Amino acid sequence: MKVTDLPPGAIGHDGAALMDGAAELAGTALVLARRFATGATLWCVAPGASHHARHVAVEFVHPVIVGKRSLPAMALEDGDDQLGTARLLVRPGDVLLAIGSADDPAVARLLRRGGAWGVETILLAVGAAPSGPSAASADHVLWVGGSDDGALLAYHLLWELTHVVFEHPGLLLAPPPECTDDDACITCSDEGRVVEVRSVTDGHTAVALAGGRPEQVDVSVVDDVAPGDLLLVHAGVALTIVEEDDR
Amino acid sequence: MNDAPPEPTSFLYPFIDAEERDPEGLLAGLVASARQKVGASVRLRTQTLAQCGDELSAAGAAMAARFARGGRLFAFGNGGSATDADALAARFRSPPWGAALPASSLVADRSVITALGNDVGFDLVFARQLIAHARADDIAVGISTSGGSANVLSGFTAAHRQGLLTVGVSGYGGGSMAAGGDVAHCIVVRSESVHRIQEAQDAVLRALWASVQAALPAARDGARSPRRRGERAGKGGEPAGESSTRRRRGAR
Numbered sequence: 001m002k003v004t005d006l007p008p009g010a011i012g013h014d015g016a017a018l019m020d021g022a023a024e025l026a027g028t029a030l031v032l033a034r035r036f037a038t039g040a041t042l043w044c045v046a047p048g049a050s051h052h053a054r055h056v057a058v059e060f061v062h063p064v065i066v067g068k069r070s071l072p073a074m075a076l077e078d079g080d081d082q083l084g085t086a087r088l089l090v091r092p093g094d095v096l097l098a099i100g101s102a103d104d105p106a107v108a109r110l111l112r113r114g115g116a117w118g119v120e121t122i123l124l125a126v127g128a129a130p131s132g133p134s135a136a137s138a139d140h141v142l143w144v145g146g147s148d149d150g151a152l153l154a155y156h157l158l159w160e161l162t163h164v165v166f167e168h169p170g171l172l173l174a175p176p177p178e179c180t181d182d183d184a185c186i187t188c189s190d191e192g193r194v195v196e197v198r199s200v201t202d203g204h205t206a207v208a209l210a211g212g213r214p215e216q217v218d219v220s221v222v223d224d225v226a227p228g229d230l231l232l233v234h235a236g237v238a239l240t241i242v243e244e245d246d247r
Numbered sequence: 248m249n250d251a252p253p254e255p256t257s258f259l260y261p262f263i264d265a266e267e268r269d270p271e272g273l274l275a276g277l278v279a280s281a282r283q284k285v286g287a288s289v290r291l292r293t294q295t296l297a298q299c300g301d302e303l304s305a306a307g308a309a310m311a312a313r314f315a316r317g318g319r320l321f322a323f324g325n326g327g328s329a330t331d332a333d334a335l336a337a338r339f340r341s342p343p344w345g346a347a348l349p350a351s352s353l354v355a356d357r358s359v360i361t362a363l364g365n366d367v368g369f370d371l372v373f374a375r376q377l378i379a380h381a382r383a384d385d386i387a388v389g390i391s392t393s394g395g396s397a398n399v400l401s402g403f404t405a406a407h408r409q410g411l412l413t414v415g416v417s418g419y420g421g422g423s424m425a426a427g428g429d430v431a432h433c434i435v436v437r438s439e440s441v442h443r444i445q446e447a448q449d450a451v452l453r454a455l456w457a458s459v460q461a462a463l464p465a466a467r468d469g470a471r472s473p474r475r476r477g478e479r480a481g482k483g484g485e486p487a488g489e490s491s492t493r494r495r496r497g498a499r
Contacts, residue, residue: 012450015289019282026277030270051330051337058326064392064441149449153288156442160284161277170267 013145017129018154021142025154028122028140029161030171035095035120036162037172042073043090043119046099047106050078052151056097059159068163083109083228092118092212099151101127102134102141105245111138112230112242116196118212124151135245192234194242197227208233284443291436291443292450299434299451306414306432307458311466313412314459316384320350321411323373323402324390327445329354331390331416335452345460353377353402373402383410390452391415392444394422394435403429416451418444 018025032042042060046052053075060073076086083106090096096114100107102125114121123138126148130141144150165171195208195217204220208231218237219225230242267273296303310320320339322332332352339350353376354360363372377387387406389399394417406413407429415430418438425433434455436447 012292012453015285018285022278022281022285023274025281026274029277030274049334051333054333055327055330058330062326064327149446149453152449153285153446156446157281157284160442161281164277164280165273168267168273171270171273173268175268 012147012149013153015145015150015153017143017145017150018157021144024140024142025157026161028142029158030165031120031140032095032122032158033162033165034172034174035093036071037166038093038174040072040094040120041091042071042095042097043076043086044073044097044099045076045082045086045107045110046151047078047082047104048100049148050075052099052148052155053077055152056099056155059155063159063163065163069166071162082106086110087113087117087228090117090119095120095122097122097124097155098136098138099124099126099148099155101125102130102136103127105135108135109244111136112194112244113196114139115194115211116209116230118209124154126151192232192239195231195233195238197225197229197231199227200225206231206238208238287440288443288446291438292447295434295436295447296450296454298437302432302434303451303454303458304462306434307455308462308466309412309432310386310414310455310459311462312469313384313386314348314463315466315470318382318384318386318412320348320386320388321353321377321381321406322350322388322390323353323376324399325354325396328390328392328396328399328448331445331448331452332388334449335388335390335456338453338456339459342456342460346463348459348463351380370397370401373398374405377402377405377409377411381406381409381411386412386414388414388416388455389424389430390448391422391424392418392441392448394418394420394424400424400427400429403427414455416448416455418448 044053044056057073057075060071063070076082096110096119098107098111102123107123111121111123121138122140123136123142125141125143127146130143142154144154193210195210198207198209198214200206200219204218206217206219206225207214208217210233217231217233219231222231222238222241225231225238225241230244231238232240232242320336322335324332332354336350336352339348341347353373359376360372363375367375381387387403389403391399400423403413403415403424413430415424415433417424417433418436420437421433421435424430425435434451436444436451438444438447
């Protein structure tokens with residue numbers, strides 16, 4: 001049998017998706033380096049293919065190129081309550097990298113909480129080209145192609161580019177967030193936000209995480225609020241519970 | 248001297264001196280670099296699979312013969328190659344298509360790895376496990392980007408001594424893995440970049456798995472037929488691919 005006789009998909013991706021996504025990859029590397037510069041840890045999950053998460057961790061912690069700095073990255077293994085483990089370990093300002101299908105509920109559950117936890121989220125999306133609404137969304141979505149070996153190339157590149165950014169210390173300082181009267185930004189507008197319930201005080205109030213910080217939320221107009229629920233909040237009042245597959 | 252101008256120290260920090268605050272130039276460079284690396288990665292994979300096609304087919308046929316006789320696969324490697332070993336074993340056990348086959352990763356049990364590493368030395372973490380688990384019909388697949396990882400090499404030595412079929416995936420010029428006599432089939436990804444080597448090795452491991460699947464039906468027929476088993480006994484019970492590879496190695 002010749003290798004060229006192998007069924008499609010046996011050998012993997014052709015690089016086209018990452019060629020197209022090079023600009024997004026570069027922007028993600030800049031953000032990742034800036035987060036590392038402020039003390040972030042990179043948390044990695046790859047439900048159903050956790051060897052990828054471990055590979056990302058070893059890539060950053062133990063660089064293959066001598067002289068490159070060790071950067072904090074940890075894999076969150078599949079198994080008992082991955083979401084609960086992440087909730088305990090992840091700190092505001094950290095970065096959460098997920099590898100998998102944008103339609104994977106386990107991936108979506110984690111990424112949906114990025115805003116509430118105050119973390120930057122990256123999705124290395126494996127599968128069909130993203131089109132239309134998918135279950136998972138992230139601050140940075142890199143489509144790696146239909147085969148998960150595209151993810152290997154993507155996180156290798158992310159590591160390489162992140163270390164290039166470290167050679168430019170002036171660029172590691174993120175510009176201050178722009179916030180003017182004319183230009184509404186998410187932190188000061190009255191736009192709806194997604195928060196995660198930490199504890200329910202009574203039928204009327206709950207404590208929820210928003211941007212990594214606890215705040216009081218009025219839950220009198222939503223029923224059966226439980227810790228771990230995501231709420232859509234507007235001006236301190238919960239309007240609805242965000243529906244999730246496992247809820 | 249108090250009113251002397253301060254010593255200029257800006258030469259120590261050329262980027263700060265340049266007040267590099269606009270990331271656009273850097274981003275353009277990163278995009279170009281990413282595209283160049285994607286191209287290099289895809290080219291190396293294509294070249295490697297073309298150059299190693301015959302060796303991959305021979306290794307796949309020999310592995311299929313072992314599986315048909317009830318053999319099992321043990322995969323091992325360090326760091327990123329350890330994750331490759333995990334993924335390879337998982338692919339054999341839970342295939343996207345084809346037959347599910349018995350395979351284990353020797354890096355999966357951290358209790359065993361740390362016990363062996365602490366008590367007898369990290370060079371023996373795979374060799375000791377193979378001595379404990381392996382039988383003569385089994386298969387050892389070792390992965391190393393340098394071809395020189397001491398524990399992978401000692402794993403192959405133990406495996407070869409016990410009569411296992413040994414398949415190695417190496418990089419750079421092949422290293423000791425390709426030069427030594429313990430590895431029956433050694434597939435070398437010829438590159439100087441660890442990252443590009445790993446990406447091509449990933450393709451090699453997928454192709455190896457696929458070539459086992461392709462060879463398996465014939466290998467199972469051969470293992471079932473008493474007449475054909477008698478024929479093969481004259482060649483040491485190994486399929487033609489493995490024997491011819493051994494002859495080639497001996498000739499070098």
